[in-house]
């Protein structure tokens with residue numbers, strides 16, 4: 541088992557990737573190619589810009605700011621952190637002994653091919669944050685390049701295991717920003733007893749310049765962002781359906 545990870549970014553005061561303030565470790569590598577991805581530099585596992593970090597490197601960073609993380613913890617994000625699940629397992633075994641809350645922010649892109657990677661972490665991870673790209677196979681393939689409805693399948697697995705999770709979906713104008721999608725997602729989420737939070741995120745194009753710098757064509761260059769009013773209307777519809 542590998543006791544170092546390939547990391548492309550570290551955020552010491554993350555406020556959105558799990559409860560409270562967290563150390564967020566963004567791991568290198570992803571097999572999806574989401575058209576709105578903010579981190580195209582994370583895609584290839586072999587990227588010499590990535591840094592190798594050991595378990596101790598991460599624990600030292602955590603301990604330097606541990607006063608801020610009392611109600612938070614550590615989140616592994618990406619890229620797709622589950623491509624380095626063996627490292628996370630070793631890390632989580634040590635972190636558990638120190639009572640550190642561990643979250644994983646995942647699209648579960650390899651869940652159907654490598655269920656074992658997820659099974660080995662199921663009792664070590666305190667919270668899973670699952671990105672459901674789409675519940676429609678064609679739309680999922682259009683957004684990510686993959687037909688596997690992996691996020692939804694992983695959520696069903698977590699529900700069956702009784703493990704806590706959050707769900708997220710990015711809402712994109714002209715693609716899934718419509719009532720039909722919102723209603724489909726709400727019907728999926730509503731019966732889930734172990735879903736602690738379901739969030740819609742509004743697509744934004746802040747990564748546009750990054751793509752230009754990396755000379756990667758930006759696939760959503762013609763997609764407008766939702767206005768605040770448009771996004772709020774969809775969010776309200778979603779929350780009202782969940783409350784019904």
Ligand code: SF4
Pocket residue numbers: 570571572573574576577578579580582618619620647649
């Ligand atoms: S799953 Fe995440 S990291 Fe991978 S391509 Fe999609 S948005 Fe980017």
